[in-house]
Each structure stands twice: as structure tokens, then as C-alpha cells.
Amino acid sequence: xxxxxxxxxxxxxxxxxxxxxxxxxxxxxxxxxxxxxxxxxxxxxxxxxxxxxxxxxxxxxxxxxxxxxxxxxxxxxxxxxxxxxxxxxxxxxxxxxxxxxxxxxxxxxxxxxxxxxxxxxxxxxxxxxxxxxxxxxxxxxxxxxxxxxxxxxxxxxxxxx
Amino acid sequence: xxxxxxxxxxxxxxxxxxxxxxxxxxxxxxxxxxxxxxxxxxxxxxxxxxxxxxxxxxxxxxxxxxxxxxxxxxxxxxxxxxxxxxxxxxxxxxxxxxxxxxxxxxxxxxxxxxxxxxxxxxxxxxxxxxxxxxxxxxxxxxxxxxxxxxxxxxxxxxxxxxxxxxxxxxxxxxxxxxxxxxxxxxxxxxxxxxxxxxxxxxxxxxxxxxxxxxxxxxxxxxxxxxxxxxxxxxxxxxxxx
Ligand code: FES
Ligand code: FES
Numbered sequence: 484x485x486x487x488x489x490x491x492x493x494x495x496x497x498x499x500x501x502x503x504x505x506x507x508x509x510x511x512x513x514x515x516x517x518x519x520x521x522x523x524x525x526x527x528x529x530x531x532x533x534x535x536x537x538x539x540x541x542x543x544x545x546x547x548x549x550x551x552x553x554x555x556x557x558x559x560x561x562x563x564x565x566x567x568x569x570x571x572x573x574x575x576x577x578x579x580x581x582x583x584x585x586x587x588x589x590x591x592x593x594x595x596x597x598x599x600x601x602x603x604x605x606x607x608x609x610x611x612x613x614x615x616x617x618x619x620x621x622x623x624x625x626x627x628x629x630x631x632x633x634x635x636x637x638x639x640x641x642x643x644x
Numbered sequence: 645x646x647x648x649x650x651x652x653x654x655x656x657x658x659x660x661x662x663x664x665x666x667x668x669x670x671x672x673x674x675x676x677x678x679x680x681x682x683x684x685x686x687x688x689x690x691x692x693x694x695x696x697x698x699x700x701x702x703x704x705x706x707x708x709x710x711x712x713x714x715x716x717x718x719x720x721x722x723x724x725x726x727x728x729x730x731x732x733x734x735x736x737x738x739x740x741x742x743x744x745x746x747x748x749x750x751x752x753x754x755x756x757x758x759x760x761x762x763x764x765x766x767x768x769x770x771x772x773x774x775x776x777x778x779x780x781x782x783x784x785x786x787x788x789x790x791x792x793x794x795x796x797x798x799x800x801x802x803x804x805x806x807x808x809x810x811x812x813x814x815x816x817x818x819x820x821x822x823x824x825x826x827x828x829x830x831x832x833x834x835x836x837x838x839x840x841x842x843x844x845x846x847x848x849x850x851x852x853x854x855x856x857x858x859x860x861x862x863x864x865x866x867x868x869x870x871x872x873x874x875x876x877x878x879x880x881x882x883x884x885x
Contacts (some may be wrong), residue, residue, distance in 0.1 A: 492811035543787030543810070545777070553790045576677060 493531050499524060500535040511540050514550055516558055526566070526605075527558040562605040563598045565643045568622040572611025575618035579632075583619050584608060586633040590640065603644055648717040663708035663719055664692055672719055674708050675730065675750060677737075678773030685709040688773040689822075690733045692789050695720045705729060727755070735759050737771050744769040744823040769825035770800050770840045776817035776826060777844040786810050786866070787816060789839070800825075801841045813837060813846035813860035835860050851881035859880070 503520045507513035514536070521532050528551050537544040551557050558599040569575075569584040584595060587606060591599050614620050617629030621639065628639050645656050650663070650672055662685065667674050677689035687710045691861045694708045697718040705725065720726065724799075734751045739761035741747055749770075777790045777800065788811035792801045802808040813835050818828035827838040835846045848857035849864045858881035868875050 507691045533803075543781065543790075544803045545781070545787045545790035548791045549792050555794075 488601050490524075491529055491531065496529060496531050497535055501539060506535070506541040509540055511542055512548065514540065514542070515554070518547075518551055524560040526564065527560060529561075530559075558605075561598065561602065563602045565604050565624050566622075567604055567606045567640075568609045568612070569595070569606070570610070570612050570618065570620040570622070571608045572615065572618075574611070575617035575620055578620035580608075580617045582633055582635060583621060583631045586636045587621075587640070588614060590636060604640070646713050646715040646717075648713050648715070648719060650719040651721055657713045660711070661713050663694060663696075663706075663711045663713060663717075667694075667708065667714060667719075667721065668884050672721060675754060676709060677750075677771065679709045680775055680779065680820050683775065683778045683820070686774060686778060688775075689737070689771060691730060691737075693726055693733070695723050695726050699798065729799075730754055731756050735761060739763050741769045741771055741823060741825075743767045744771075744825070747771075767821045768840045771823055771825075772798055772800060773822065774800070775820050775822060776800065779816050779820045784812070784814055784816050786812050786814070787845050788812075799841060800839065802839075802884050805841055807842065807844055811837070812862040812866040813844075814863050814866075830857065833857055849878075851884055852879040853882060853884040856881050856883075 484602075500521065507517055517536060517540075518528060518566065521536070522528055527608045533547050533551060534544060537547045544621075551559060564567055567587060569580060569587065571580045571584065588594055591604055591606065591607055594598055595608050596605050609622070612620055612622060612627070614627060614629065617627070619631045621631045623639065623643060630634070631639070646659055648655055648657060650667055650670070653670070655666050655670060664674055664676065664685070665678065674692050674694065676692045677688055679692065687707045690707060692708045693705050695703060696706055696711070697703050699716045700716065724796050730756055730818035734747075734754050734756045738747055738756065738759045742763045746832070759872070772791060774791050780789055788808040789800060789802055792799055803809070815835070815837065817839070818826040818837065819850045825840055827836075829836050830848060833848050835844065835848055835852070837844045846860045846862055849859050850856070851858050851860050853854070864875075864878045867878055
């Protein structure tokens with residue numbers, strides 16, 4: 484199994500979540516922002532964290548879980564330290580985005596939507612990130628890499644590995 | 645009070661009422677699935693569509709369970725457009741849940757002859773109307789289930805698809821479910837709650853006097869918490885009290 488899956492300490496999570504909740508004044512309406520912040524911290528939404536949010540905001544766990552599973556940005560599965568997003572929007576697609584994705588999939592030996600066993604990278608595809616003229620685009624941790632080619636994949640990933 | 649007509653008949657209705665409220669109060673049939681009088685309307689099943697003409701003469705289709713009455717509104721529940729759109733909705737629902745007896749009957753009633761879409765394989769009768777979840781939240785106050793995920797992955801489930809910590813096994817979800825997707829049965833001292841994504845079993849409490857199993861333990865706990873009475877007050881079943 485994955486040995487480097489991030490180990491979580493429940494006490495640490497509790498403290499962290501409560502700090503985040505305080506920052507948002509424990510307002511129920513801030514749920515999405517709270518979840519964003521948690522994901523920023525852990526790269527995904529750990530179950531104990533969601534349970535703590537439900538307790539802290541005094542809202543049912545069902546609501547937290549519904550929201551957390553509704554938005555595509557949120558992941559309930561552990562994700563890698565770096566998130567690679569390959570744009571497959573119309574413009575990037577016609578410029579060969581899919582080939583770039585295939586190359587990344589092969590290099591990292593994972594499929595889109597998966598995470599490398601050492602939790603370095605997670606890979607996913609997105610639909611248009613608003614920079615069509617520079618396509619195909621590959622985002623790593625939100626950083627744009629324009630005019631991607633299969634040859635450039637290696638050098639881009641090297642910066643993070 | 646506002647004046648409106650439904651199928652040519654004139655009605656007076658309180659502001660804030662919906663078209664469906666007025667129609668049901670006057671024996672005008674509009675098919676519904678996701679509506680229940682004890683729960684806030686939600687507009688999920690799209691079966692209650694009617695055609696309205698507003699004051700400016702504009703015609704459109706609206707869900708009657710959500711649309712509030714307006715002065716001068718002209719509602720038709722039976723135009724060819726309404727009939728055809730209902731049949732279409734019904735066809736979609738049947739393609740999703742071909743095994744639901746209730747849906748098949750309703751389909752026959754609405755004149756659906758055959759379903760033109762490919763039918764779902766997994767024998768799940770849930771149309772994702774969320775009525776169970778809304779009843780659980782609004783009426784019971786347990787919030788044990790909800791709709792999760794999005795799009796084609798949408799499902800009715802407990803958080804993390806795990807046994808629910810808050811479910812009191814009251815069976816309200818099974819009671820309101822319009823398609824029979826949730827089953828609630830008592831077998832001896834156990835209540836079995838079967839939902840599309842999970843089956844849970846709960847212990848039933850025994851009446852001190854007659855020995856009948858009368859309510860789930862968790863529901864009794866819930867009564868105790870809600871009422872502030874002691875557990876002893878709930879030792880007897882309603883018949884022995
Ligand atoms: S299609 Fe990729 S940025 Fe628009
Ligand atoms: S009853 Fe109105 S949409 Fe379901």
C-alpha cells in the first residue's frame with residue numbers, strides 16, 4: 484500500500500479546523516470558504532476534518548458532506564502535494580491537450596483523477612482555464628504553463644518532483 | 645387575496661400559496677412525486693408542470709409546486725403541451741427506475757406507452773427527488789441522509805456512505821419516498837432500513853407491559869431528549885400507556 488499517505492493526527496486536525504472556523508467567525512454561510520481553506524492545508528478534505536466542521540458550525544454532517552461532494556474542486560481522497568491540471572477545453576483540445584495529458588499519464592504511471600503512490604502529484608483534467616490563446620495549458624498548483632508540448636512535459640514536472 | 649383561474653374556473657387564493665396548493669384544495673389533479681405537504685416544496689421531479697399565461701399574455705411552463713399565485717394568472721393543467729411534457733418527464737423517470745411499480749402505474753395513467761430511452765441496469769428505484777432527506781431534516785430533525793455528489797454521480801446517501809450516527813430509525817424516509825426506493829421492515833427485535841446505498845439495522849425497544857416491540861431504541865432516546873422526560877416514561881408502548 485501507499486506508505487507515504489499523509490499521516491493525520493486527530494488532535495492536530497481539531498486544532499487546525501477550529502482555528503479556521505474562528506477565522507470565519509463560525510458562520511454557516513462560510514462553509515465553502517472553510518472547506519477551501521482545509522483543502523489548502525491538507526490537499527484534500529479528510530473525514531475527521533469534515534466531522535469537526537459539522538460540530539463546529541453546528542450544522543448536520545449531511546450538509547457538509549453534500550457540499551463537499553458537490554464541487555469538483557474538493558477532493559475527499561488524499562491528493563498529492565502538487566496538483567497538475569491539464570486543460571481539455573475546446574481550444575486546448577484542438578491544440579493537442581489530450582496528447583499532453585496522455586504523456587503525463589504515462590510518465591507518472593497514473594490516470595487522470597489519480598495520485599502517484601508517493602503522493603507527489605495528482606492529475607486531473609479541466610475544461611478551459613481562460614487562457615485559450617496560449618493553449619494547450621497545463622496548470623501545476625495553479626501556475627500556468629502555456630503552449631505545452633509532449634517534449635516540454637518532462638522539464639515542467641522536474642521542477643516539482 | 646389574489647384572483648386566478650385554473651382550467652377556466654376562478655379561484656381566490658391567499659398570497660404566497662402555490663398553484664399546486666390551490667389546485668389540490670379544489671380537486672384539480674396535477675401529478676406530483678417530490679411534493680409532500682409537510683415538507684417545503686423543492687421542484688425536483690418536474691412532473692407537476694402546468695402552463696401559465698401571465699398578465700402580459702406570455703405563456704410558459706412552470707412547476708406548480710413552486711410557483712406562487714399571482715393576480716390575474718391563467719393556469720392550464722391539461723393543454724397538449726403540458727400533457728406531452730409530462731409524458732416526457734415520466735419517460736425519463738421510467739428510464740431511470742424501470743423497476744418502480746409506482747412509476748409504472750403513474751406512467752400508464754399519464755399515457756406513456758413506451759420508454760424510448762435506454763433503461764438503467766442497476767435496480768435502484770430512487771429518482772433523486774430528495775424528499776426523504778428533506779423530511780428527515782425538516783420534519784424529523786435527524787438529518788441522517790442527503791443527496792450527495794453531482795451530475796450523473798448524484799445519489800441519495802448517508803455521509804461517507806457509512807452507517808448513520810444520527811438516524812433514529814423512525815422510517816419517515818421510507819414513508820414519504822414516492823417510488824418505494826426505501827424499505828423499512830421490523831423483523832422480531834430488529835428494524836431493517838434498506839436504502840439504495842446502505843442497509844442498516846436497529847434494535848427495537850420492548851414494551852414493559854405487553855412485551856411488544858414498539859419503537860426503535862434510538863427513536864426512544866430521541867423522544868427522551870426532545871421531551872425532556874425520563875427514560876422511564878417511555879417504557880410502555882402507546883397501547884399500554
Ligand atoms: S480551452 Fe484551455 S484555456 Fe481555454
Ligand atoms: S411536485 Fe413539483 S417538481 Fe415535483
